[in-house]
Every structure is written in structure tokens, then in C-alpha cells.
Amino acid sequence: MARTPARLKARLRKIEAKLEKISQSPKSTRLPTPQAKQARFLECEADIAVYGGAAGSGKSYAMLLDFAKPEFVSNPDYGGVIFRRTYPQIRNEGSLWDESNKLYRLIQGTPKESSLKWTFPKGSTIRFAHLQHSKNVYDYHSAQLVRIGFEELTQFDEKQFWYLMSRNRSTSGLLPQIRATCNPDADNWVAKLIDWWIDPEGFPIPERDGVIRWFVRVNAELQWADEPKELIERYPDIQPKSFTFIPAKITDNAKLLEVDPGYLANLQAQHPVDKARLLDGNWKVRYEAGKVFSRNWFEIVSEVPTGGVVVRFWDLAATTADIRASSYYTAGVLMTWYKGVFYVLDLVTAQLSPGETDQLLLSTAISDGKKVLVRWEKE
Incomplete structure (x- = not known):
């Protein structure tokens, strides 16, 4: 019996529905290839690895990518947890949850938004969690966490990091490891943790990039060595752990520069301290009262060109040190401006009374000479 047009249309609709379903299914079961610096992070064998140290370097x-490596998601007993300090940081536009949706569907991950968890075909899981309060670490008191991630490690308490290290264990056959990302903060506990990898000016030492060292923690203090046997000899009852720091900057993220070249300009427009941290990856520069400059920003020259405008500019204070030792200084900077470049020639500072401050301005002006302009801020 011949098919009726109605039956034929119904069959076509079923075929179209199947084709639509196929078209919406993942076209790949592989994650994108990481960029060079990211690949070094993914390949790192250290127990603990910290990556980044500047904005736009592809840390997140x-x-x-690291948490979803094939050897992990193919293991049914694998469960990785990536922490952020607060819940909104996980769910903000373009943050971890959004980015994971772009990646984990490629490897047939199934999301459960209510618990911020991904489940993969073999039964392995990756989830996101927060540690807003220091006590939240005790929610994991009996947990076995084979892979722990700290996104922006400098935002976590040192106690949180070390406590969760005690939960970094597993019977899955996978090596328990900790991974972290961060931006520079000179006053943060992380700065001390990675200090061996940073030079006196605050920049990562190229020769130490990714070099693995070993440590034991004795009475809350870290004891370091280049080889584990050195520590085993000194502390035979403590198992050494391996650690490394892999620095990266926006220049290591060619894909971002290609897609959003304007982001580089955003970093260049920041305050000098923030620019040094986020763009240049400087771990020593800091905000301090009256100190927002780093010595390495200035070039030392043997002579100053003639013909520029010379000015002595004063920032005035009027409290002596015997009244308050922490009082502000009167400061007068002598500078030359020549062809768009400022040359710092001299600096006078003192903690003086109002009358003594006036006398300092007068005597300095006489010493500088009539060709030097004198200016000060009007409060």
C-alpha cells in the first residue's frame, strides 16, 4: 500500500529532528590545544604548581584545560575541585563557569548548574566551589580531593591553602596534585612562597621559570632544597613535596591579543603600580604612603640635556618629627622637562614646623638660582 503524503511528511519531520539532534551534539571529543606557556603548566609534574603572575596570561x-586532561576524565574515580574565594567569582560573566561551558561540552561533559558540577561519560567529575569564609575549609574535613585548584591564590588565606593540602589524597590511582593561578601582590603570603623564582626588582627569573624545588613544612615554616634527598637527610620523618612557579604574561597569550588587542591598552592605562603588577608581572612593587614608584622605572643618565624647563615643586607638610614620628615630610623635587622627558635632578625632604618649612623653601630657592621656577600645591 502506498504511503500517504501525511505519513511521508511525518517521517520527514522525524528525520529532520534526528539531524538537528546530531548537529547539536559535540563535534569533537578533544579540548583545544593549549598555547606554549599553558602547555608547560599542563605538563608540569610538580606536586604543587603556581601559574601566571600577570593579567591576561590565560590563567583560567x-x-x-589542566583539570580535564584525558587521563583524568577517563578515570571514573576522578573528582577535581577548583576553588574561588567567593561564589559570585565563579558565576560572573566570562568567569570559570561560563568558560567551562565552552570547553567541557566538547568532551561530552554534562553540567549541573545547581551544584556547579560537570560529569563526564566515564563518571568522573569536575566542580567549582567557594571558600568565602576561612572556616569553609572544614566543609572538606573528610574529603578526598585528588586534584585541587585555587583560582587567584592570593585571594585565599594561607591557612586555607595548607589545610586543603591535607585533603589532597586519592585511591583513584592518580597522583594527587594542587594547581593555582595568581596575580602579583607584594604583601601577600604567596609572594614569600614563590620568592626564590623572583629577582630583587620583582620580576620572574627566566632561568628559574618552571624549575622544580622541594620543601618540607616544619612548625609552619618552609625548608627548601633543590633535591628531595637533602630534606630527607635533614628531616627523615617528613615526606618532601615538590613545587614550582611558571610565570606568564599577556604576551604569552597570543590568542587574546589577536581577538582583543585593546585589552593590552587597558593594562597600559593603569596606575603605575597596577600596571607593573598586571602587565609586567612585578611582585615587589607596592602601594605605600607617599611611595608609589619603583626604582626600576627610572633610567639613570650621566648628564642632563640643557635647554629644558627647570622647576622645583613642593609638597608641603607642617608637623615636626618630635611631635609625631610618623608625620608626613615636606618634599621638594627639582626636575627638568626636555622634549617630553622628565629628568629628576634633586630631592629635598624634611619634617619641619610651618615657619621652618617657609625658611626651607626660601633657602632652597636661593640655592637653586633665579632660573629655576618654584611651584607648590594649593590645598
Whole structure:
């Protein structure tokens, strides 16, 4: 019996529905290839690895790729947890949850938004969690966490990091490891943790990039060595752990520069301290009262060109040190401006009374000479 047009249309609709379903299914079961610096992070064998140290370096993307490596998601007993300090930081536009949706569907991950958890075909899981309060670490008191991630490690308490290290264990057959990303902060506990990898000016030492060292923690103090046997000899009852720091900057993220070249300009427009941290990856520069400059920003020259405008500019204070030792200084900077470049020639500072301050301005002006302009801020 011949098919009726109605039956034929119904069959076509079923075929179209199947084709639509196929078209919406993942076209790949592989994650994108990481960029060079990201690949070094993913390949690192250290027990603990910290990656980044500057903005725009692809830190979050590298963390997501690392947690979903094939040997992990193919293990049914694998469960990785990536922490952020607060819940909104996980769910903000373009943050971890959004980015994971772009990646983990490629490897047939199934999301459960209510618990911020991904489940993969073999039964392995990756989830995101927060540690807003220091006590939240005790929610994991009996947990076995084979892979722990700290996104922006400098935002976590040192106590949180070390406590969760005690939960870094597993019977899955996978090596328990900790991974972290961060931006520079000179006053943060992380700065001390990675200090061996940073030069006196605050920049990562190229020769130490990714070099693995070993440590034991004795009475809350870290004892370091280049080889584990050195520590085993000194502390035979403590098992050494391996650690490394892999620095990266926006220049290591060619894909971002290609897609959003304007982001580089955003970093260049920051305050000098923030620019040094976020763009240049400087771990020593800091905000301090009256100190927002780093010595390495200035070039030392043997002579100053003639013909420029010379000015002595004063920032005035009027409290002596015997009244308050922490009082502000009167400061007068002598500078030359020549062809768009400022040359610092001299600096006078003192903690003086109002009358003594006036006398200092007068005597300095006489010493500088009539060709030097004198200016000060009007409060």
C-alpha cells in the first residue's frame, strides 16, 4: 500500500529532528590545544604548581584545560575541585563557569548548574566551589580531593591553602596534585612562597621559570632544597613535596591579543603600580604612603640635556618629627622637562614646623638660582 503524503511528511519531520539532534551534539571529543606557556603548566609534574603572575596570561583557561586532561576524565574515580574565594567569582560573566561551558561540552561533559558540577561519560567529575569564609575549609574535613585548584591564590588565606593540602589524597590511582593561578601582590603570603623564582626588582627569573624545588613544612615554616634527598637527610620523618612557579604574561597569550588587542591598552592605562603588577608581572612593587614608584622605572643618565624647563615643586607638610614620628615630610623635587622627558635632578625632604618649612623653601630657592621656577600645591 502506498504511503500517504501525511505519513511521508511525518517521517520527514522525524528525520529532520534526528539531524538537528546530531548537529547539536559535540563535534569533537578533544579540548583545544593549549598555547606554549599553558602547555608547560599542563605538563608540569610538580606536586604543587603556581601559574601566571600577570593579567591576561590565560590563567583560567589553562586551569580548566589542566583539570580535564584525558587521563583524568577517563578515570571514573576522578573528582577535581577548583576553588574561588567567593561564589559570585565563579558565576560572573566570562568567569570559570561560563568558560567551562565552552570547553567541557566538547568532551561530552554534562553540567549541573545547581551544584556547579560537570560529569563526564566515564563518571568522573569536575566542580567549582567557594571558600568565602576561612572556616569553609572544614566543609572538606573528610574529603578526598585528588586534584585541587585555587583560582587567584592570593585571594585565599594561607591557612586555607595548607589545610586543603591535607585533603589532597586519592585511591583513584592518580597522583594527587594542587594547581593555582595568581596575580602579583607584594604583601601577600604567596609572594614569600614563590620568592626564590623572583629577582630583587620583582620580576620572574627566566632561568628559574618552571624549575622544580622541594620543601618540607616544619612548625609552619618552609625548608627548601633543590633535591628531595637533602630534606630527607635533614628531616627523615617528613615526606618532601615538590613545587614550582611558571610565570606568564599577556604576551604569552597570543590568542587574546589577536581577538582583543585593546585589552593590552587597558593594562597600559593603569596606575603605575597596577600596571607593573598586571602587565609586567612585578611582585615587589607596592602601594605605600607617599611611595608609589619603583626604582626600576627610572633610567639613570650621566648628564642632563640643557635647554629644558627647570622647576622645583613642593609638597608641603607642617608637623615636626618630635611631635609625631610618623608625620608626613615636606618634599621638594627639582626636575627638568626636555622634549617630553622628565629628568629628576634633586630631592629635598624634611619634617619641619610651618615657619621652618617657609625658611626651607626660601633657602632652597636661593640655592637653586633665579632660573629655576618654584611651584607648590594649593590645598
